[in-house]
Amino acid sequence: MQYRQLGSTGLKVSEVGYGGGRVRVGQDQQELIHMIHYAFDQGLNYIDTAPDYGKGLSETVIGQAIRGRSCIVATKTKAYDPDGITKEVESSLQRLQVETIDILQFHGGWFAGEEADQILNNGGLETYLKLKDQGKVRFLGFSADGPSSGVDRLIASGIFDMMQIHYNLIYQNTCDLFGNRGVIPDAVEQGMGIVLMRSTTSRVFPRLMKQCFPQETQNLNLDAFLLNYVLSNPLVNVALMSLQSTADFEWTNAVSDRVEDRLDLKALH
Numbered sequence: 001m002q003y004r005q006l007g008s009t010g011l012k013v014s015e016v017g018y019g020g021g022r023v024r025v026g027q028d029q030q031e032l033i034h035m036i037h038y039a040f041d042q043g044l045n046y047i048d049t050a051p052d053y054g055k056g057l058s059e060t061v062i063g064q065a066i067r068g069r070s071c072i073v074a075t076k077t078k079a080y081d082p083d084g085i086t087k088e089v090e091s092s093l094q095r096l097q098v099e100t101i102d103i104l105q106f107h108g109g110w111f112a113g114e115e116a117d118q119i120l121n122n123g124g125l126e127t128y129l130k131l132k133d134q135g136k137v138r139f140l141g142f143s144a145d146g147p148s149s150g151v152d153r154l155i156a157s158g159i160f161d162m163m164q165i166h167y168n169l170i171y172q173n174t175c176d177l178f179g180n181r182g183v184i185p186d187a188v189e190q191g192m193g194i195v196l197m198r199s200t201t202s203r204v205f206p207r208l209m210k211q212c213f214p215q216e217t218q219n220l221n222l223d224a225f226l227l228n229y230v231l232s233n234p235l236v237n238v239a240l241m242s243l244q245s246t247a248d249f250e251w252t253n254a255v256s257d258r259v260e261d262r263l264d265l266k267a268l269h
Helices: 029-041 053-066 082-096 113-121 124-133 149-156 183-189 201-212 222-231 246-257
Strands: 003-005 012-014 016-019 046-048 072-077 101-107 137-144 162-166 193-197 238-241
Touching: 012 016, 016 246, 029 053, 029 246, 046 193, 046 238, 053 072, 053 082, 072 082, 082 101, 082 124, 101 124, 101 162, 113 124, 113 149, 124 137, 137 149, 137 193, 149 162, 149 183, 162 183, 183 193, 201 222, 222 238, 222 246
Parallel strands: 016 046, 016 238, 046 072, 072 101, 101 137, 137 162, 162 193, 193 238
Antiparallel strands: 003 012
8 A cells, every 4th residue: 555645734644545435224334344454454544434424324333443443534524503513523523433533524515605605704614623622623624526616715715634526537627737727736735635536437437438348348447447547646645435345455455556557647638
């Protein structure tokens, strides 16, 4: 497993992280915990979750998995008001069984301007600073589906430590390396860390390729190709993967370690 610095936080993070968005009722929880422990033993140290994932089950299972382990845990809040933020953080601390959340993210979609106003001007930031002073939160970030006026305002505020956002082979409007444009370069200029979701296109690209070229792609690991693509971007710190088995971790770890396979993305443009 290779590691990168998460923006200006000083955190050394595994460039492949575990995304807990697919934890659901009915899964074998012990098998999932075993897989997370296996990933930890092989070097993964970044875990992403949220209260909404599995209606709290994701945080609960991850809380059991991280007990006694050294790792970086990021979770989220959909509340923007002081009381709501405090309540959600306290609930997350209980489910995760930790005293401190490493990274708290405002859980957004497209972040309209009024949502950014709520965070920046209506008590959201003050609540975070209070929680930080209490030792309950270390760093602040936000997650977003893509560029918007609200995202621009959050980045320009200079207050956030990281951003979690979409970027992959078929969704590149967040990062134009050739022109150094987009919300990812903008965030990096502010010293923010960059964490990716949907790094392998949520299976859209592999399904398309297999449908159009069934024989040619029969023996190709398209997910590995897609993961290598985003890891070739030097602005990216962590690519989240919804790992479901030790086999999933093994191939993602192998992609991380094959640094000689990295692409020159600027040359491709």
